[in-house]
Amino acid sequence: MIQKSEWEGLSAIGAVRSTVIEKGQTRTETRYFITSLINVNRFADAVRKHWSIENQLHWQLDVTFGEDAAKARKDKAPLNWNVMRKTALPLIRNADVGKKQSVKRKMFMAALDVTILEKILFV
Numbered sequence: 001m002i003q004k005s006e007w008e009g010l011s012a013i014g015a016v017r018s019t020v021i022e023k024g025q026t027r028t029e030t031r032y033f034i035t036s037l038i039n040v041n042r043f044a045d046a047v048r049k050h051w052s053i054e055n056q057l058h059w060q061l062d063v064t065f066g067e068d069a070a071k072a073r074k075d076k077a078p079l080n081w082n083v084m085r086k087t088a089l090p091l092i093r094n095a096d097v098g099k100k101q102s103v104k105r106k107m108f109m110a111a112l113d114v115t116i117l118e119k120i121l122f123v
Contacts, residue, residue, distance in 0.1 A: 009036045014043050061085055064103050095120040 014033040019026060037043040061067040065085045072081050092106050097116050101109065110117040 010034060011036045011038045012043070014047070016044075016047050057086075057089075060089060060103065064089075064107070091120050095123065 012035050014035050014037070015030055016033070017028060017030045019028050033043075033047065035043060035046075037046060058067075065088075067082070067085060070078070070081060072078050089103070092103050092110075095106055095116075097106055097109060097119055106116070106120065110120050
């Protein structure tokens with residue numbers, strides 16, 4: 001059972017209704033949020049930022065790591081690989097391997113040169 005103390009700071013419940021057009025079909029979705037924000041504009045901005053970050057992460061995981069094409073399907077393998085990808089991504093992004101490189105390029109360079117791989121993993 002949720003205790004009142006766990007809801008400290010709760011100021012509002014927000015709802016976001018969005019219309020999605022996909023393959024000629026239109027559907028409306030409503031998402032609900034528990035928030036401490038009471039200003040509608042700040043709430044809307046926070047929701048947009050959250051989904052922007054979420055979409056960028058999923059795009060990076062799919063494009064760079066090919067997550068959607070992954071063949072791991074048995075037992076805990078999909079979850080384990082997901083955790084590994086999400087752990088590797090910031091390590092690769094933050095690695096200083098000389099001039100600015102894309103994540104995909106850094107991965108390629110690390111596959112060719114163990115010193116670059118060490119920079120990614122240990123620096």
